[in-house]
Amino acid sequence: MATTTKTPTAYEIDAPPVELEFPDNFLLIDLCGEHDRNLADVEQKLGVQVVRRGNQLSIHGEPEAQKEAAEVLNSLYERLEVGRAVEPADIDREVRMGVSEKGTVPAAGDQMDLGVGDRIEIKTRKKMVEPRTDAQKAYVKSLFDNELAFGIGPAGTGKTYLAVAVGVNLFIGGHVDKIILSRPAVEAGEKLGYLPGDMKDKVDPYMQPLYDALNDFLPQKQVEKLIEEKKIEIAPLAFMRGRTLARAFVVLDEAQNATTMQMKMFLTRLGEGSRMVITGDRTQIDLPRGVSSGLRDAERLLAGISKIDFNYFSSKDVVRHPLVAAIIEAYEADDPK
The missing domain is CATH 3.40.50.300 (P-loop containing nucleotide triphosphate hydrolases)
Structure with a gap:
């Protein structure tokens, strides 16, 4: 799970950027996607700008959009941590459903949980x-x-x-x-x-x-x-x-x-x-x-x-x-x- 902090930078647009730090650079590469296409998809869907530096992502935009983008990126990273791929459809689902309505990501091979509030797979x-x-x-x-x-x-x-x-x-x-x-x-x-x-x-x-x-x-x-x-x-x-x-x-x-x-x-x-x-x-x-x-x-x-x-x-x-x-x-x- 990435840690979230706010620090003002030269990229400030509507609010101080939200900074996400991801410990595994290999997973971060998968999160960003080929030629950063996953980040571009998040930017387009949520109206934010995501800047990548090393193992950090800076999210710029309106405060609510920043918060939602951070939740989406964190949730997608959790998915990668348990061995699942991230595809365009997964990004679309995260944005549509809202992270607050979903539970934790089950590990590969776990039994499907149909409980209220949990993700169904x-x-x-x-x-x-x-x-x-x-x-x-x-x-x-x-x-x-x-x-x-x-x-x-x-x-x-x-x-x-x-x-x-x-x-x-x-x-x-x-x-x-x-x-x-x-x-x-x-x-x-x-x-x-x-x-x-x-x-x-x-x-x-x-x-x-x-x-x-x-x-x-x-x-x-x-x-x-x-x-x-x-x-x-x-x-x-x-x-x-x-x-x-x-x-x-x-x-x-x-x-x-x-x-x-x-x-x-x-x-x-x-x-x-x-x-x-x-x-x-x-x-x-x-x-x-x-x-x-x-x-x-x-x-x-x-x-x-x-x-x-x-x-x-x-x-x-x-x-x-x-x-x-x-x-x-x-x-x-x-x-x-």
């Missing part, structure tokens, strides 16, 4: 996954605590990505025997016509986002082997009819494009020892005009049932790219409701 075979906003944190906790949970909100908020990460975590921990990922095979406003190839070739384009998420958490060869052994299934929603899904982690993605009957069919597949997650965005319904969205009906019909949890996201939870949040906010402002 989801362990997969390839990396640790961390929710970056309060809504994402509550969502992940809900996925572990409830047998049936909904994640509803705009694109880029991590609904599907976090759900698949939790599924992989439970699978490698032996809590479920298989992972089943599904979504309606509905075209997004375009008529693509008949696709060539066998059934797998025809449905794979619709399922590609689910493959992408899996490959982020498991080695590709292992994904292929588990799919071959039917321990991971990726299939259109229509293929779920008639099945009972026991000891499985089941994700229905793009649920806004399921009809009411399809949603009822899917929800009633839940079997003993299984967990089910339904994700969707009510603003991106691609069903034909006049066809009711099963996601909207599920919200209306199931909201009062205990042990079914609804989690909602907004543009503030977008982690895909800063411009995505701005785009969503612009469309929401133009929506006449």
Whole structure:
């Protein structure tokens, strides 16, 4: 943990600079990033200037911004001390969530702690996954605590990505025997016509986002082997009819494009020892005009049932790219409701 003192210097802008001293120069190099890009990111996000001298960083700017930047840099340094890397997404998370709301950083290999106020980390075979906003944190906790949970909100908020990460975590921990990922095979406003190839070739384009998420958490060869052994299934929603899904982690993605009957069919597949997650965005319904969205009906019909949890996201939870949040906010402002 770096020590913090204030001493006036020639760089004084709005207040005396905040001085941080870091004992490990190698970790400080990682903290600053290649060509000091991490420091530049902190400067841009918080409106401060960070000057590096030896093993010290001087933070210049408004007092509140100085304090926040110091907390962010200290928290990132603690992350490096326990063997974790610092990536742009980690800086974004620190700035978004605020250090005061987070507990200590668990060491690599520690069990995940889902206690209130603590950081949540989801362990997969390839990396640790961390929710970056309060809504994402509550969502992940809900996925572990409830047998049936909904994640509803705009694109880029991590609904599907976090759900698949939790599924992989439970699978490698032996809590479920298989992972089943599904979504309606509905075209997004375009008529693509008949696709060539066998059934797998025809449905794979619709399922590609689910493959992408899996490959982020498991080695590709292992994904292929588990799919071959039917321990991971990726299939259109229509293929779920008639099945009972026991000891499985089941994700229905793009649920806004399921009809009411399809949603009822899917929800009633839940079997003993299984967990089910339904994700969707009510603003991106691609069903034909006049066809009711099963996601909207599920919200209306199931909201009062205990042990079914609804989690909602907004543009503030977008982690895909800063411009995505701005785009969503612009469309929401133009929506006449």
